[in-house]
Amino acid sequence: DAKTTQPPSMDCAEGRAANLPCNHSTISGNEYVYWYRQIHSQGPQYIIHGLKNNETNEMASLIITEDRKSSTLILPHATLRDTAVYYCTFFSGTYKYIFGTGTRLKVLA
Amino acid sequence: DTEVTQTPKHLVMGMTNKKSLKCEQHMGHRAMYWYKQKAKKPPELMFVYSYEKLSINESVPSRFSPECPNSSLLNLHLHALQPEDSALYLCASSPPPSGGGDTQYFGPGTRLTVL
Numbered sequence: 001d002a003k004t005t006q007p008p009s010m011d012c013a014e015g016r017a018a019n020l021p022c023n024h025s026t027i028s029g030n031e032y033v034y035w036y037r038q039i040h041s042q043g044p045q046y047i048i049h050g051l052k053n054n055e056t057n058e059m060a061s062l063i064i065t066e067d068r069k070s071s072t073l074i075l076p077h078a079t080l081r082d083t084a085v086y087y088c089t090f091f092s093g094t095y096k097y098i099f100g101t102g103t104r105l106k107v108l109a
Numbered sequence: 110d111t112e113v114t115q116t117p118k119h120l121v122m123g124m125t126n127k128k129s130l131k132c133e134q135h136m137g138h139r140a141m142y143w144y145k146q147k148a149k150k151p152p153e154l155m156f157v158y159s160y161e162k163l164s165i166n167e168s169v170p171s172r173f174s175p176e177c178p179n180s181s182l183l184n185l186h187l188h189a190l191q192p193e194d195s196a197l198y199l200c201a202s203s204p205p206p207s208g209g210g211d212t213q214y215f216g217p218g219t220r221l222t223v224l
Contacts, residue, residue: 034212043113043199043215044152087151095140095165097213099151 004088004100011106012082018075020103022088025069031091033064035073037084038102044087047073078107113216115200121222124190130219132183132200140164141183142213143175144199152199158183190223197221 005023012018024033032051036044048055048062050071055062061074075082085102113134122128132141140159144152157165158177172194174186183200197220201213 036213036215041197041218041220043201043217044213046212046214049212095142095157095159096154099153102151 003098004090006086006088006100006103008101009104009106011108012075012078014080014107014109015077018073018078018082018105018107020073020075020086020088020105021070022073022100023070024088024090027068027090029068033062033068033071034089034097035060035062036087036089037082038087039081039084047086078105080107080109083107113200113202113214115198115216115219117219118217119220119222121224122187122190123224124192126190127186127188129187130185130198130200130221132185132202132216133181134202134214135181136202136214137180138202138204138214139180140203140211141177142201142203143183143185144201146197146199146218148196156185187221190221192223195221195223 032049034049035047037047038044048057048060050062050064064071083106085104087099087102089097089099116131142157143155145155146152154167155169156175161177161180172189176184197218199218200216203211203213
């Protein structure tokens with residue numbers, strides 16, 4: 001079964017970079033990696049996505065390994081408001097996101 | 110308008126009640142989704158509508174009945190639910206996936222409690 005694997009929790013000091021890893025070894029060649037985050041009891045929020053190349057936007061950077069079996073989401077300067085559960089996902093077939101169990105990131109003051 | 114709205118925000122119902130959850134988007138998206146999320150778990154896909162037609166039903170019990178009256182609106186009708194159905198129900202929308210996937214926009218969810 002297609003799935004993603006993420007560490008269950010991480011801490012990061014405020015102002016430092018948060019690096020969140022994800023393993024997606026079963027991803028197919030044309031499936032994008034997506035990252036979402038969910039702040040307590042709200043709906044998931046889109047962060048970034050990529051296929052092969054590294055990507056950057058105003059929220060984060062995404063580094064995808066050359067074999068595409070893993071990726072890392074980087075929040076360059078974490079703030080307290082970045083405390084959330086971060087999900088690495090990808091499509092498995094049409095319309096079906098595969099959500100892993102996510103990483104609970106706590107940013108510490 | 111880049112928002113998905115859901116009503117109500119909270120719902121408490123008895124096991125014999127009939128209620129409905131509503132989801133709306135005005136982004137012109139043609140795919141809409143219902144997810145169920147239990148505490149400290151990831152969202153689980155329930156239903157997908159594409160161009161107002163049901164595309165995916167993830168073996169959801171018939172006490173949950175989805176409806177897509179038009180391209181902007183998605184309903185989830187609830188009847189004879191069980192206490193274990195208590196969860197956060199999330200709606201999302203996206204353009205139809207182009208090859209390897211597409212960005213989904215999620216609503217804030219409806220917190221459902223079944224007594």
